[in-house]
Structures are given as C-alpha cells and as structure tokens.
Amino acid sequence: MKTLIKNGRIVDPSQNLDAVMDLLIEDGVVKAIEKKITEKADETYEAKGLLVTPGLVDVHTHLREPGLEAKEDIVTGTMAAAAGGVTTIACMPNTKPIVDSSILVSGIKDRAAREGYVNVEVVGAITKGLEGKELAEMGDMAQKGAMAFSDDGHYVSSTRTFTLAAEYISAFDKILISHSIDHELSSDGYMHEGVVSARIGVPGIPALAEDVAVARDILVAEYTGARVHIAHVASKGAIELIRQAKKRGIPVTCEATVHHLTLTDEACADYNTATRVSPPLRSKDHVEAIREALKDGTVDAIVTDHAPHAPEEKDVEFRYAPCGFCGLETSLGVILTELYHTNLFTINEIIGKMSTEPANIFSLNAGSLKVGNPADVTIIDLNKEWIVDSMKFYTRGKLTPFEGKSCKGKAVATMVAGKFVMRDGVVCTR
Ligand code: DOR
Ligand code: ZN
Numbered sequence: 390m391k392t393l394i395k396n397g398r399i400v401d402p403s404q405n406l407d408a409v410m411d412l413l414i415e416d417g418v419v420k421a422i423e424k425k426i427t428e429k430a431d432e433t434y435e436a437k438g439l440l441v442t443p444g445l446v447d448v449h450t451h452l453r454e455p456g457l458e459a460k461e462d463i464v465t466g467t468m469a470a471a472a473g474g475v476t477t478i479a480c481m482p483n484t485k486p487i488v489d490s491s492i493l494v495s496g497i498k499d500r501a502a503r504e505g506y507v508n509v510e511v512v513g514a515i516t517k518g519l520e521g522k523e524l525a526e527m528g529d530m531a532q533k534g535a536m537a538f539s540d541d542g543h544y545v546s547s548t549r550t551f552t553l554a555a556e557y558i559s560a561f562d563k564i565l566i567s568h569s570i571d572h573e574l575s576s577d578g579y580m581h582e583g584v585v586s587a588r589i590g591v592p593g594i595p596a597l598a599e600d601v602a603v604a605r606d607i608l609v610a611e612y613t614g615a616r617v618h619i620a621h622v623a624s625k626g627a628i629e630l631i632r633q634a635k636k637r638g639i640p641v642t643c644e645a646t647v648h649h650l651t652l653t654d655e656a657c658a659d660y661n662t663a664t665r666v667s668p669p670l671r672s673k674d675h676v677e678a679i680r681e682a683l684k685d686g687t688v689d690a691i692v693t694d695h696a697p698h699a700p701e702e703k704d705v706e707f708r709y710a711p712c713g714f715c716g717l718e719t720s721l722g723v724i725l726t727e728l729y730h731t732n733l734f735t736i737n738e739i740i741g742k743m744s745t746e747p748a749n750i751f752s753l754n755a756g757s758l759k760v761g762n763p764a765d766v767t768i769i770d771l772n773k774e775w776i777v778d779s780m781k782f783y784t785r786g787k788l789t790p791f792e793g794k795s796c797k798g799k800a801v802a803t804m805v806a807g808k809f810v811m812r813d814g815v816v817c818t819r
Pocket of ligand 2: 449451541542694696
C-alpha cells in the first residue's frame with residue numbers, strides 16, 4: 390500500500406526540515422521525502438496549504454482502563470487522540486487495578502494494539518498500589534515494554550523509597566516520572582494559593598509544595614545518576630531549580646501541560662470544576678515563567694495530562710471535584726492559538742515540543758519523518774478557525790476549561806503507520 394502526500398509544508402524538527410515537499414509512504418513507513426515525487430501511489434492526499442508533521446506525541450495521558458471505564462477506555466481515549474492529531478500516547482498507571490505488574494502492562498498493550506486507534510505506551514507504577522511504600526515490579530514491567538515509571542497523582546514522599554526506585558531503574562536505563570507535589574503542604578488546599586484563592590475563599594495550595602518536591606527529586610537524580618522526568622511543572626520556583634540542575638548536568642527533564650501554559654488561576658474564579666487540576670492553575674507570573682522555560686529549553690515537552698472524569702463526578706462543589714480534565718482534542722488548537730498565532734513560538738518549536746522532543750526523551754520510535762521511520766503523520770491546517778464544543782469530543786470525560794474557546798489551527802488528518810485514523814475531524818472506523 391502506497392500513499393503520497395503531495396505539496397504539503399513538511400515541518401520536521403528531527404531533520405531540521407521546513408519546506409514544501411512530497412511525502413511517500415509505503416507499507417506503513419516513510420519511503421521518501423522529495424521536492425516532487427512522481428511515483429504512482431494507491432492514494433494521493435493533496436496537502437497544499439497544509440502542514441505535514443511527525444505525529445504528535447503525548448507522554449502524559451490517562452486512559453482509565455482497566456477499571457475506570459466510566460471516565461474513559463482505550464477505545465474512546467485513542468479516538469480522542471486521533472481526533473486531536475496525536476499518534477502516540479503514554480498512559481499513566483492510576484487505574485483500577487493499578488498498573489504495578491507486568492501482566493497489566495502486557496494487557497493494556499495487547500488491547501491497545503488490537504482496538505486502539507493510535508500507538509499506546511504504558512507507564513508502570515513506581516510503588517505497589519501507588520502507596521509509596523513497596524517498590525513495584527519495575528524490572529518485569531520494563532521487560533514487557535513499560536516506557537517509564539510513575540506514581541502519577543501521588544508524590545513518592547519517602548525519599549528512601551524514591552532513591553531506591555531511582556537506583557533500581559538505572560540498571561535498565563528507564564526514567565522515573567515524578568508527580569512532584571509535597572503531600573503535606575498541598576493536602577489542605579484545592580487551588581493555587583494566591584490573590585484569587587483569598588478572594589473567592591477557597592483554601593490554597595502553596596507553590597512551595599511543588600518547589601520542595603522538585604528540589605528533592607533533583608537531588609535524588611544527582612545522587613543516583615538516574616534519569617528523572619518532572620511531570621506537569623507549574624511553578625516558577627520549580628522551573629528555576631530545573632534550569633539550574635540542567636546547567637549542572639543532572640539528568641533531569643520536564644514537561645509542561647497545555648493548561649499550565651495558557652490558563653491562570655483567574656479561570657477558577659467562578660468555581661468552575663473544569664478548572665480544578667493537579668498541580669493547580671497558577672497566577673500569571675508562574676505561567677510566564679513556564680513559557681520562558683519552554684523557550685530556553687528548560688521545559689522539554691508539552692503534554693496534555695488528559696485526565697477525563699465522568700461528567701457527574703465533576704458536577705459537584707469545587708472542592709469535591711476530582712482533579713483533571715480532558716485535553717487530547719484541544720491541545721494542538723489551544724497551543725497554536727495561544728503560542729503560535731501570537732508570534733511567541735515558531736511552528737518548528739511547537740512541533741519539537743509536541744512530538745520530536747518527548748519521543749527522544751523516552752527513546753520512542755516516533756517524532757520523526759526520516760526515511761524508514763513509522764509513517765505517523767499529523768496534517769495541520771494552521772488557519773482553520775473553530776470553537777471548542779465538547780459535545781463533539783470522542784473522549785468520555787467531556788468537561789474542559791476551554792469550552793467555547795475560539796481557536797485557530799487544527800489537525801485535519803492523522804495517520805498512524807501509514808493508515809488514516811482521522812480525516813476532517815472524523816475518526817475513521819475500522
Ligand atoms: O489533575 C490531575 N488529574 N493530575 C494528576 O496528576 C492526576 C490526574 C488524574 O488521574 O485524574
Ligand atoms: Zn497525570
């Protein structure tokens with residue numbers, strides 16, 4: 390099977406490429422990128438005026454399967470990814486049961502391979518049951534192809550346990566992803582501690598809770614030499630610590646979410662539970678610091694932290710709502726609107742942070758359209774204007790703080806291993 394994508398502007402940071410070219414795909418892999426390809430193909434896609442990029446890679450997603458299918462499952466979650474232009478996702482282990490053994494890693498991978506619409510990587514737990522006490526079977530899970538390890542949603546509070554985990558995973562060159570928020574400092578709060586929390590009378594979570602946790606994680610990375618990736622960095626203090634750590638050569642990387650790059654705690658002012666998230670949305674000074682860090686390379690990747698919840702779970706008072714909301718179907722549009730069309734970032738920088746760089750950190754065979762690589766491709770209309778309407782989402786957890794937002798830029802086709810999984814916003818049925 391040959392597919393020819395013609396006349397698109399190919400932006401591929403992995404090859405320093407930004408040019409109008411043709412892309413030939415054969416049997417699921419990239420066969421050629423050239424100015425003009427005349428070879429006959431089974432299908433030709435006219436991409437004039439559109440961007441053709443390596444498929445987006447989201448290394449922080451919650452698919453909720455097994456056990457929490459009322460929020461999401463592998464089918465609906467991967468459909469949402471396809472709709473958003475995302476071709477590889479890494480799912481977090483806070484399911485029911487927790488993904489803390491190899492049988493669960495294999496189970497998710499098998500089901501995703503059979504029924505998923507995009508590539509699914511699995512993040513295993515660091516500790517059994519995410520309880521922060523006993524180490525999970527990380528070696529076994531690594532053998533079954535776990536991408537990395539995380540107790541996402543929970544901080545591994547015991548420094549001894551986290552250090553042991555770091556020493557353990559270095560033996561097989563994996564990465565610990567840390568949800569770096571000190572539990573004691575954060576457990577009495579529901580949103581970012583600041584002017585807005587004081588004004589609306591919601592107990593706050595100090596940024597200090599994140600800063601001290603990140604400081605500890607960096608020290609453990611330095612001491613053990615293990616690679617530590619800080620999930621969803623949201624505070625300016627944490628950013629500065631990571632910047633300095635990188636300068637000192639400590640093996641630490643980090644990601645920022647779409648929402649922490651584009652929303653402030655003002656979004657929480659009307660108690661909309663769609664804005665309750667962990668870490669919380671912070672004030673403008675923090676958002677600006679994260680943007681600066683994205684620019685100077687301190688932040689390596691943009692992620693969604695797609696964390697769907699059933700609508701009725703979020704239909705409660707602000708403080709009782711579970712943290713998180715969906716993100717796969719809004720991430721590209723929101724980032725293009727807020728960071729590209731405002732001239733803050735180039736398209737090359739954005740595709741780098743949403744595809745090539747996260748793939749490189751976790752050594753995924755993704756994020757590049759080099760000849761011979763899997764043909765995971767996102768085709769983007771940079772100028773398509775659209776309004777976020779959660780009723781059109783594929784995800785089950787429809788609530789989003791971006792509801793009703795006017796966006797400019799959208800994925801118009803998504804291809805995984807040479808096959809279209811989304812065209813014109815519609816996920817292709819099998
Ligand atoms: O807001 C969040 N929700 N942050 C996390 O780290 C976990 C996630 C979830 O699982 O719902
Ligand atoms: Zn998460």
